[in-house]
Amino acid sequence: MDIQDKAYTSLEYDKILQLLSKHTSFSLSRELALSLRPLNDLDGAIRSQRETTEALRVLQLKPDITIGGARDIRSLVTKASLGGVLDPSELLQISDTIAAANSFSRQLGKVLEDADSFSLLSAQLRHIVDLSDLRKQIDAAIDDQAQVRDSASTTLARIRSQLRSAHDRLMQHLNSLISSSSYRDALQEPIITQRDGRYVVPVRADARHRIPGIVHDVSGSGQTLFVEPLATVDMGNRITELRRQESEEIERILAQLSEAVASVASDIMRTLLALARLDFALAKAKFSQHLHACEPELVSAEYEGDKLFLPDARHPLLGRDVVPITIFLGGDFRVLVITGPNTGGKTVALKTTGLLSLMALSGLHLPTSERARVPVLKYILADIGDEQSIEQSLSTFSSHVINIKKMLEVAGPDTLLLLDELGAGTDPEEGAAIAEAIIDYLLEKRALVVATTHYPEIKVYAQTTPGVTNAAVEFDLETLSPTYRLTIGLPGRSYAIDIAQRLGLPKVVIEAAKSRVSPESRAANDLLEQIEAEKKLADQRLAEAEQIRREAEELRSRAAAELQEAERIREQALEEGYQQALRELEDVRREIDEVRRRLSASQAASKLGEIADALRAVENVERRVRKSTRGSKRPSVIRRLPQVGDSVRIKSFGTEGKVLSISDSTAEVQVGSLRSRVPLSDLEVVGGKQSTETSSQTRTRGVRLNVDVRANISTELDLRGMRAEEALSKLDEYLNDAYIQGIPTARIIHGYGTGALRDAVRSMLQGHPLVSGFRPGGPGEGGDGVTVINLISR
Template sequence: MEQRVLKTLEYDKIVALLVDKASSTLGKEWCRQIAPFTNIDQVRHAQQATYEGSEVLRLKGDVPLGGIRDIRGPIQRSRLGAMLAPLELLDIASTIYAGRRLKNFLLDVADNHELPILKYLAEGIEGLRETEQEIKNCINDDGDVMDSASIDLRQIRQEIRSLESRIREKLDSMTRSTSIQKMLMENIVTIRGDRYVIPVKQEYRQHFGGIVHDQSASGATLFIEPEAVVQMNNKLREQRIREEREIEKILYALTVKVGEHVEELKQNVELLAEIDFIFAKANLGYSMKATTPKLNDTGFIRLKRARHPLIDRNVVVPTDVELGQSYTAIVITGPNTGGKTVTIKTIGLLSLMAMSGLQVPADDDSEMAVFSSIFADIGDEQSIEQSLSTFSSHLVNIISILQNMDEKSLVLFDELGAGTDPTEGAALAMSILDFVLEKGARLVATTHYSELKAYAYERKEVINASVEFDVQTLRPTYKLLVGVPGRSNAFAIARRLGLPDEIIEKARSSVSEEDNQVEVMIASLERNKKSAEREREEAEALRRQAEELRRQLEEERQRFAEEKNRMLEKAEEEAHLAVQLAREEADDIIRELRQMRREGVEIKEHRLIDAKQRLGNAVLELEKEKVKKPKAVRAHQIKVGDEVMVTTFNQRGTVLEKVNDKEFLVQIGIMKMKVKRDDMNVVKEASQKPPVQQFTSVKRAKTDVKMELDLRGYNVEDGISEIDRYLDEVLLAGFHSVSIITGNGTGALRKGVHEYLRSHRNVKSFRLGGQGEGGVGATIVELK
C-alpha cells in the first residue's frame, strides 16, 4: 500500500491512536509497524485475534499487562557474557513474572471460552519461575543487592557496619570533647571520598594530624580524617572493595543464569509484545464502539451506520454504503462542504482498518472487502516546487493510479476533473471512469459536474448518490442518499437569502427546459428516497419493539413457569408434612388402643393393622399424584453454545456438546453433566462469531493448592495480584485457613497485604502468626 495513500486517508492518525492503547514499549513497537494485509487469510487471522481480545475485555473488563519490559538488549548481552546491572536483572524478573501471570489469566479464560489464538500464544510463554526467584532473592525492588544474596556478602556487610559504628563512635567522642569543640567549625561527622572526616578550623590543622581530604570554598574549613581513625578507615575501604567484588560475583552468576534461557526469554518477549498488540487493537475498537466486520475477497462492501473514526461520535453523521454487487461504482454529487469528501475518506479508511485487523466503527453485519490495493486522489495537491497547477498535480496522480490498479483495487477520486474547463473536465472525468470500470476495479468518485449524473444513469454498474442539503437552514445534513443525484439548490438558496423573485425567475428562464426537468426529477427522487428511508426507519423501530415485546413475554412466561414450579413444590412439601403428622398421630392412636386392649377393652388386632395399612396407602397415593414439572418448551433446535435453563436443577448452564439425539453435555457452574433434551429451556441462543482458526494446543495440568503463599521478594502490587489469584484457588479447594508469608523486611509488604485483606470479600479475619507459625513474618487468614 502506498504511503501517500495511507497519509491521504489519515491512516497514520489511527496508528497513533493504536500506539496510545498499548501497555508496553514492546506492544507500542508492534502498533507502529501495523499495515494492511492484502491476503484474506491473513486479514481473517488478524480480525480473529482482535475479536478474541475484545471478548476477553468484555468478560473480564481488564487484562494484567503491567510489568512487561523491553529486555532484548540485556538478554542479548547476557549471551555474550557481559555482566548485567541490578536494574536490568530486575526488569528481566519483572517480565518473567508478568508473562507467567498473563499466561495463567488467558488460559483460565480460555478454559470456558473459545480463544484459539490467545490460547496458542499464552501456551508458548515459558514460566521460568526459578530464574525469576533467584533474581528476586538477590535484588530488592530498589535495585540493590541484598545481604541475603550470599553468605560472604552478609559477613562483609556486617564487618562494614561494625567498622562504621566504631569509627563514628570514635569521631563522636572527639566532637563531644569540650577541648576539641573550639577547634571544629561544626560538631558533626561527615564523609569525603568514602572516608569519615570532621570539619576543622584552618588554624588547628596541626593539632589533629591525619589526612586532609577537602576544604571549604573560603579555605577556612578543612575536612580532616584524624590519625586515630585512619587505620579503621583503611580497613573499611578494604571491606568495601571486597563488597564490590562479591556483588560483581553475584551479578555475574545471575547473568549466567539468564544466559541459559536466552531463547525462552526472546520467545516470551515476542509473545508478550504480540498479546499486548492484540489487546491494543481490542481497546481501540472498544473506544470507537467498533465491530468485527464480515470479510470477502470479491470486492463487496456493505457498511451500516459507518462513522469516520476521527470525527467526534457526538457530531458525526452515520453513513450507509453498499458497493460491489448491484453496482461497482458510486458517483457522488452535491455542493461543497456537504460531506462528499468525508464519505469517500470513510470508505477508504475503514477498508484500510479492516485489512489491518482492526475493528471498524459501524453496526453489526457490516461487511468489508480485502483489496489488492487502495488508491486515492483527494484534496488539493498543488506542487509549487514542481510548478504544477492543481489540475496538473491531480492528473499526474490519476495517471499513476490508472497504471497500477487492477480488478481487485479500490479507487477513490475526489472532485474528478476539477480545476480546468468544465466541458473538457467533465468529458475527461467520464473517460477516466470508463477506463476504471473496464479494468473491473471498485470506484467511488465525487464531482460537481452535472454531466456525470446522466453518465451514472446510463450505466447499470454505476449509481448516483448525493449528500443531503437542508434549504431551510442552508446547512448540509451530511447524510448520503444513494440512488439520488445531487442538485445545485442555487435558486432555492438565493430565494431563502432574500434575492428578489424577478431576478431568480429571469435566471431560471435562462436554464434549458431539459435541465429544469432534471432538477424537478431529482427533487422528486430525493423526496421519495427520504420518504422510503423514513418508512424503513419506522418499520425497523416497530420490528425492534416487537422483538423487545417477544423477549419480555418470554421472560414473563419463564418467570411464571418458575413461580408455578415453586408453588407446586411448596404445596408438595406441605402435603408431605401433613401426612407425616397424620402418620405420627395414627401411631399414637394405635399405641393407645393397644394399651386399652391390654387394660381389658376388646379391640381386634387385624382391625388395627387394617387401619394403618389404609393410612399408608393414602400416603403412597399422594406420592403417585405429585404434579410433574412441565416439559421444557424450546423456541428452536438446541445447539452447542446455547445458554439453557436446566429445569431439574433450576440452574442456568451452557451447552458444550451433543452426546446423542436425546442428551447434551452442559456446563453448570464448575460442573459438567449430561442433561436430557426435555429437561432444558433455551434462555439465550449462541452468538454468531467470526470464523475460528484452529491451533494445536496442550491442556494444562492442574496443580495442588498449598496451605501457604510465599510473597518474600515481591513488591506490594505484585504481591496483591498473587494473593487475589491464590485466594480464588484455596476457596475452590475448600480451605478455611491459610498462611501468607511476607517476611520481616521493612514491613511495607506486610502493611500493603493487611490493607488489601481488610477489604477482601472472602476474608473473614486475619492475624499475625504466633509461636511456630512464622511470627510477624506470616499472616494467618481465616476465610468465609
C-alpha cells in the same frame, strides 16, 4: 512516497494507529500498533480478525487483565549477550518483566482454559517461557531498592560484616576525640565529616598543631582545616581496603547474573515478543470496545455479490455523534458516483469507505451497526484533496491526473480506488469527458471505485451505464445545512440557486440565473426534487407503520403474557384442588382404618361390611376426582418453535390446529377445514410429530412429553456480527434448547455497536414465554454489551 503510503495519509490511517497505540501497555506492543499494515491475503486477514475477537472475549470475561510491570528490556538482554555487565537497576527491570510475564500468563491461562475457543491467543501464550529460576537468582541478589544484598554471596556478607565493624571502631574513636574537653577549643565544631572518602574533623587553622594528622581539605576562608587524625589513619586505610574488596565482589556478582541473563537471552526475547503480541491483541480489543465495533466478514475479491458492505458505518475519527452511512459495492455495480452540495459529506463518505476497508484488513473491528463485509484487496488507493505543488509547477488538475495515472497502472479486480472530485480543476465539459473515460477504463479493469463529482453529465452517465450507479448526499433547505445521509440509487441535485435565494440574493438575479439553466437540467432537478419528496414521505410512512407494528406486537405480547398467566393460575388452582381432594380422601381412609383397628373382634365382624362399603365409596370418589381433574386440563405445552406437522394452539383464539408449512416468521395452520396464516409468536406447540433428533420423555403431572434434547447447551450465546433477523432466530432456538436442558440463567452477548441488535434482542425477550426476566450485564459480565436472562423453570 508511493501511492499506497499516500493513500494511508489521505485516509488518516496513521491517526487510527495512534489511537490504537494508546491502548497498549508497553513500548514493544506500541511499536507493533504503530507499524500495523493491512494484509492482502485472506487467511492472514481472517486470522487477525479472529485474534481481535478472541481478545475481546477475554476482556469481557476478565476486564482488568493487564501486563502491568513489563518493560521493553531488549537492549538490556542484548548488552548482556555481548558480554556487558548489567547494573542492579537493569537487572531489577528484567526481574520485574519476568514477574509480569508470569502473572499475565497465569491470569490469561485461567481465561483460556477452553483452548479451542481461543486457539490463536493460546498459541501465543505458549511462547511465554517460565523464567522463574532467573528471577529467583536476581531477587536473591538485588533488593527492591536496586541494591546488592549482603546475602548475594558469603564473601560479600563477610566483607560487609568486617566493614561495619571497622566503621564502628573508627566512629567510636572519632566521637571520643570530638567530645574530649582537651580538643574542644581546637575544633571549629564537634562534627565528623568526609573528604575524598576519608573521615575527617574540622580543625581551626590556628590550632592545627593541637590535632596531628593528614589535611584533606581547607575551607574557602582558610580558617578551617579538614584533618584525618593520625590515630585513625590505619582504621581509614582498612575501611578503604574493605570497600575495594566489596566493589570487586559486587562486580563479580553482577557479572555472574549478567551471564545468567545471556544464557537465556533467546527465551527472554521470545517471551517479550509473545507479551507484546498478546498486549497488542488486547489493545485491538480495547479499541473495538471504544468504537463499539464488531468483527467484519472478510471475503475474496472474487466474491459474488456486494463484496463491500458497510451498514450504518461511522467514521472512527468523528466521534459517536456522526451520522452513519450505508455503502455497498461489487454486486450489481462496481462504481459508485456520489453527488450533492459542498460540505454535504461526499468526502467523508469516501474516506469512511477507504479507512474502514484498511482497518478491516488490519484486523481491526469496524464501527458498523451489524456485521460488515470487506474484500481482501491488494491496493486501497485514494486521490483526495487539493495537492497542487508550487515547487513542481503543478496545478490542482495536473496533480490529480498524475495521481490517477499511477492508480490506473495498478488497477484490477483486487483494487479499491477512491476519487474525490473526479475531473475537477479544468474546463467542465472536458473534465466530465475525462472522468467518464477513466470510469470506463476502471470498469474494464473490474476495479471497485467510489468517486465524487459535481458534473451533471456524470450523473447521467452513471444512471445509464451498466456497472455504475449514483448516490446522493442529502441537504436540508430549511436549515441550509447538510444532513450527511447517503442515498444509493439516486443522483444528488444542485442546490446552488435555492441556497442563493434563501440567503437573500436579489429576486431579479435569481430569476435570471434560473432562465440560464437549460430546460433539460431544470426538468431533471424538478424530477429529483419530486423523487426526494416522495422518498421522504415514504420513509415517514414506513416509520409510522413500523411504530404501529411495534405497538401492535407489544400489545399482542402483553395479551399473550396475560393469557399465559391466567392459564397458569387456572392450572395451579386445579392442581391445588386436586391435591387437596386427594389429601382429604386420604384422611378419610386413615380414619376408617383407625376405626377398624379400634373395634373389638366381635364388633369388627358385625361392622365389616359397613367398613368395606365405606372404603369402596372412598375409592370411587378418588377415581372420580382424578378423572375429572385430569380431564379438565389442556394438553401440555411443548416449549419450542413450531415445526411442520406439529399440533399447535393459536394463543389469541384458544383454538388448536396442525402446522402445514412455515415461512419466515409465520406458519400456515389448519383448524378443522379452514387454513390460516398465523405469526409464529402466536403459536404454542401442544403435541406433535416425534422429533427425528434424540429425544427424552419427561413426566409432567402424569403426562409424557416428547422434547428435543441437544446435549451440552452453553450458558452463553454470542450474537455479535449477525444481522438482526439471523440473531433473533438463533436466540429463539437457543431459548428453546436452554429451557429443555433446565438452564436457569444465561448470558446473551450482542455487543455495543449502535445498540440496534441489543434493542432487538431485548424487545424479543420482553414477554417471551420462556423468559422470566432479564437485565443488562453488570461489572465483570460485559456491561451493556451483554443481557443476562432468567428462564422459567420446567
